[in-house]
Amino acid sequence: MALYGAIEAGGTKFVLAVGEDPAQPREVVRIPTSNNPSETLGEVIRYFTRQRGLAGLGVASFGPLDFKDGTITNTPKLAWQGFPLRDTLQKALGLAVALETDVNAAALGEARCGAGRGVEDLVYITVGTGIGGGVLSGGKLVHGRMHSEIGHLLVGRAPDEDEQFEGVCPFHGDCLEGLASGPAMEQRWGEPADGLPEGHLAWLLEAEYLGRACVNLACVLSPRMIVLGGGVMTQGHLLPLIRRRVSELANGYLPLPDIVAPGCEYPALSGALALAMEAAA
Amino acid sequence: MALYGAIEAGGTKFVLAVGEDPAQPREVVRIPTSNNPSETLGEVIRYFTRQRGLAGLGVASFGPLDFKDGTITNTPKLAWQGFPLRDTLQKALGLAVALETDVNAAALGEARCGAGRGVEDLVYITVGTGIGGGVLSGGKLVHGRMHSEIGHLLVGRAPDEDEQFEGVCPFHGDCLEGLASGPAMEQRWGEPADGLPEGHLAWLLEAEYLGRACVNLACVLSPRMIVLGGGVMTQGHLLPLIRRRVSELANGYLPLPDIVAPGCEYPALSGALALAMEAAA
Numbered sequence: 001m002a003l004y005g006a007i008e009a010g011g012t013k014f015v016l017a018v019g020e021d022p023a024q025p026r027e028v029v030r031i032p033t034s035n036n037p038s039e040t041l042g043e044v045i046r047y048f049t050r051q052r053g054l055a056g057l058g059v060a061s062f063g064p065l066d067f068k069d070g071t072i073t074n075t076p077k078l079a080w081q082g083f084p085l086r087d088t089l090q091k092a093l094g095l096a097v098a099l100e101t102d103v104n105a106a107a108l109g110e111a112r113c114g115a116g117r118g119v120e121d122l123v124y125i126t127v128g129t130g131i132g133g134g135v136l137s138g139g140k141l142v143h144g145r146m147h148s149e150i151g152h153l154l155v156g157r158a159p160d161e162d163e164q165f166e167g168v169c170p171f172h173g174d175c176l177e178g179l180a181s182g183p184a185m186e187q188r189w190g191e192p193a194d195g196l197p198e199g200h201l202a203w204l205l206e207a208e209y210l211g212r213a214c215v216n217l218a219c220v221l222s223p224r225m226i227v228l229g230g231g232v233m234t235q236g237h238l239l240p241l242i243r244r245r246v247s248e249l250a251n252g253y254l255p256l257p258d259i260v261a262p263g264c265e266y267p268a269l270s271g272a273l274a275l276a277m278e279a280a281a
Numbered sequence: 282m283a284l285y286g287a288i289e290a291g292g293t294k295f296v297l298a299v300g301e302d303p304a305q306p307r308e309v310v311r312i313p314t315s316n317n318p319s320e321t322l323g324e325v326i327r328y329f330t331r332q333r334g335l336a337g338l339g340v341a342s343f344g345p346l347d348f349k350d351g352t353i354t355n356t357p358k359l360a361w362q363g364f365p366l367r368d369t370l371q372k373a374l375g376l377a378v379a380l381e382t383d384v385n386a387a388a389l390g391e392a393r394c395g396a397g398r399g400v401e402d403l404v405y406i407t408v409g410t411g412i413g414g415g416v417l418s419g420g421k422l423v424h425g426r427m428h429s430e431i432g433h434l435l436v437g438r439a440p441d442e443d444e445q446f447e448g449v450c451p452f453h454g455d456c457l458e459g460l461a462s463g464p465a466m467e468q469r470w471g472e473p474a475d476g477l478p479e480g481h482l483a484w485l486l487e488a489e490y491l492g493r494a495c496v497n498l499a500c501v502l503s504p505r506m507i508v509l510g511g512g513v514m515t516q517g518h519l520l521p522l523i524r525r526r527v528s529e530l531a532n533g534y535l536p537l538p539d540i541v542a543p544g545c546e547y548p549a550l551s552g553a554l555a556l557a558m559e560a561a562a
Contacts, residue, residue: 152496216434219433222423
């Protein structure tokens, strides 16, 4: 069996792995994301050069991405803006390199070997420092003009919301990310999400906004499954609140997706391995 | 060139056509939708039996649809619920029959020979008695578990909205259809949309809600084009208001789709002809 490489490229760390099978990324290594992209890529290239007989590489990256040029575009990490991520790896390693958003890769990983094994219509959402989402529709990852930006869905205000709270998104104020990301919860309640007890109003509001997002995704895509990951979702009591709210909001009209926790240990790395296999095929 | 048949099946009328080319449906005939499906289908079958050498048939139908069974499911038109629409036509005419939602067919029609010729990522929305939408993503019509139900997007309330107005959707109250369909405008303002003058607050609210829906579609699908059709959109002054509002709401963050009027005279019939050609191929 051939060996493939996978990178989850994040704004604070890069996670590297290899594997023969998307279900089993191994030799997982983390390196901090430097402000100097060449330095980070140097370490990445050293890691993969040490691997013998690599057949392809999948990169699951923070964005926004330009798939044509293989670059990251308007990131606040200015040194990475326009850096030729895909071509640098391709040249240095001499491999087919597939570039995808971290969340699209995670959606694919969950569909191939995670919670949605075999599902062809699946959305993966991460709720943490930011909110992002990847979409698999009819077995294909959705790109369109760019790629999904599910964190910026407009979901309106819950009746219980503090009218003074403007939301934390620098572009939109009270979009989904502005109201329901980790930093939004912290600013709204004066302490981090993981310090807020079960039963706190914060969690009902969180379920309201994420529930509205899930209903909107059901209206647009009619997915079979929505996988909710990320730091905020590690609060196990949140998922049942979201499921209940989605059911109330949809009110019997729509066939609803299963709303579940991730099944992969590393959804984006698993997806990146799957993409590496396709790129090399 | 082979000849194909097309049906736009609506709750009040069926529109029938034939054509060699999706861009040119011809011999367009309208028949009222009877409460007795067999009666309507009898007329449909007579029309297509008169056509010589038909190679395939495309049906663009009101929904919700079950694509597996080829039936309409929970329609308030009870006699049509579960009626074997696709199989009845297939047996009577001995043709390959492709069944699709009216709005998905319209999206395909606009992408093949309308406003979005050659575009692979396009959403078609109709704003009239109800609101519905069809989605073409990466050149494929989106189905998922069922199909899109864009009219039921949750878009929140505009600050200018009358708090007493609950919205007209029997399932959700103030979803997009509940706030922005023709009947919603009529109930909110006490007269039909086409009686409300340009400059009336009604149009600003309409642009607000449809603008929020367009931004949400851009967040999920990143389409290149959104085509807005239907009775309410025949008010020519509304489209520029929506474009402006979408641009304000997105605030430079997202690459926005072109937001345009339909280019086809009969978007759903053109899409149905395209589907008939694919089904017969």
